[in-house]
Amino acid sequence: MADKGKHQGTEACGRVSDGITQVFGLLGKRWTGVIVASLMAGPVHFADLRRSISGISERMLSDRLVELGAAGLVLREVDEGPPLRVAYRLTEAGAALEPALTELGRWAEKCLLKGEGTC
Template sequence: MAEHNADHDEDACRKVDVGITRVFELFGKRWTGPIVSVLMQRAVHFAELRRAIPGISERMLSDRLTELAASGLVVREVDDGPPLRVAYRLTDAGRAMEPALKELKMWSESYLGGAESPEGRC
């Protein structure tokens, strides 16, 4: 019986969904979800985005935005100024995530309860 379970587990590992794996490689990283959540509302300047996400460092925010841009989900736009300001907005591909993210939010509210994050709510 143990032999059968080992075969079954090995078979399951070979069939992990590549698409789901790619999604969680990006969204499984800390801060990615909150960044996208803020950008779902509107285009935001870097400083505004940082203020909207308590606890994130400038470096981490910059790194995550770079990853999201490389994935084609976020566009970086430079406002000539003065002062020079950088804004970020979701691309069409980024906006297309909204229904899925709303479903995940509803699932979270139903099954994970209403526990507040350590940083509190904005």
């Protein structure tokens, strides 16, 4: 007789949707969610964005911004200057992440930041 505490097999675990797989494939990368959250308030110049995210390198920030641009979430805008400056802003699709990121932030404050790992 099988123990009820044992794993139930694949029937007990549903298949993860393609959408969730894609979301976490992109936003689950280190720094990506933080970058999107930093751009929620509006366009930000590269140097200001770099300063606002403690611990991120210029190279990593640049790479993640390129990925977010390719995914259609961020636009790169060049201010002709002088001096020449580059700013980034969220597209409509990127800005549509705000409710989800807000809820994730609330969940983290409630469940992770207390240090207990429980809600």
